[in-house]
Amino acid sequence: DTGVSQDPRHKITKRGQNVTFRCDPISEHNRLYWYRQTLGQGPEFLTYFQNEAQLEKSRLLSDRFSAERPKGSFSTLEIQRTEQGDSAMYLCASSRGQGSSQPQHFGDGTRLSIL
């Protein structure tokens, strides 16, 4: 179990630029989640994948955001035309998909700063 890996750890970009983050979940986990966390707040749900299928998206996920999980392995989250309000920590989590509720295991996130 190597844990959930996220890349990059930090991203600084100018307003209006596009950014892409990558998440590698724990290998046997078929559920993958993206959350966003701002200072002093708990993580907020953005989107959920079961294998390669994106099954739920939050109202927080505007049309500038897109997420993929090709082949049900790693996932990417892209933000187009970044805005100041996109500055946050973007967290990825994964869990097993069978039986009763399984804990989600988080990566250490990508911190996005918009200049």
Next chain:
Amino acid sequence: EDQVTQSPEALRLQEGESSSLNCSYTVSGLRGLFWYRQDPGKGPEFLFTLYSAGEEKEKERLKATLTKKESFLHITAPKPEDSATYLCAVQEVEDSSYKLIFGSGTRLLVRP
């Protein structure tokens, strides 16, 4: 609307001074309640899952309990290395995504 409220927002303890953190929740049906620890610049680290009222879980100096409306995280004789933000999250029974709804956390500082 589902809500998770944690109190206090911040807590300062002397080493060895036991205390409790509170997490109150309002959901239509609870699938599970989760406690996480988060260190600065890191992702949340899983601690416990509680499923039904009356359930208790323990790990070292931490003990989590659950009632129908709230959960407590009891910290016995804390050490400075217990300093972190403690997050509570719930899953709703009718939510097929199993997404977590988090509170804002309690920032714990344990002084030597």
